[in-house]
Amino acid sequence: MIKNVLIPISSDSDFEFFASFENGLCQLGYRLIFLTNKVSLIIRSKSVGIRAHLVTKNTAGFCDEDLSMTADVFLGHLSGSQARELYLSFHNKAKEIAANHSIELILFWNGSQSPQNLAVKRFARANSVRTLFFEAPNIERKLFVDPRGVN
Numbered sequence: 001m002i003k004n005v006l007i008p009i010s011s012d013s014d015f016e017f018f019a020s021f022e023n024g025l026c027q028l029g030y031r032l033i034f035l036t037n038k039v040s041l042i043i044r045s046k047s048v049g050i051r052a053h054l055v056t057k058n059t060a061g062f063c064d065e066d067l068s069m070t071a072d073v074f075l076g077h078l079s080g081s082q083a084r085e086l087y088l089s090f091h092n093k094a095k096e097i098a099a100n101h102s103i104e105l106i107l108f109w110n111g112s113q114s115p116q117n118l119a120v121k122r123f124a125r126a127n128s129v130r131t132l133f134f135e136a137p138n139i140e141r142k143l144f145v146d147p148r149g150v151n
Contacts, residue, residue, distance in 0.1 A: 003104035008035045008120045014109050015041050058092040059085055067115050083115040091119035108133045
């Protein structure tokens with residue numbers, strides 16, 4: 001039985017990092033499913049045969065998460081309402097995917113301090129889905145992996 005791994009990605013570096021795991025995880029019976037709001041990452045995913053779902057605006061529901069201290073809001077890259085929209089859209093898309101595919105594991109890059117990652121992390125907690133967080137430390141050729149987040 002194939003085990004689905006959901007991975008929110010928001011940049012080319014996220015894509016490259018997790019796409020590099022694809023062959024090894026596939027041999028172990030896992031299938032990657034990328035979750036992104038960037039069309040360019042959907043195209044890249046499809047070009048290498050990785051399933052990807054485009055997150056579009058879907059603000060149904062309620063966000064009680066404090067997004068004011070996320071890096072994007074704190075640095076002024078997103079307004080509070082934009083962060084809320086991203087949060088709800090990613091959370092709703094994760095629920096939609098889970099309704100059609102059993103999600104075994106969710107992988108995150110570099111903590112969970114974006115509205116997107118916080119939404120998917122909340123989804124994981126609410127649905128008892130295991131999580132792993134990856135981060136490259138200041139130690140050469142090392143990688144930290146932690147089930148609760150590395151920061």
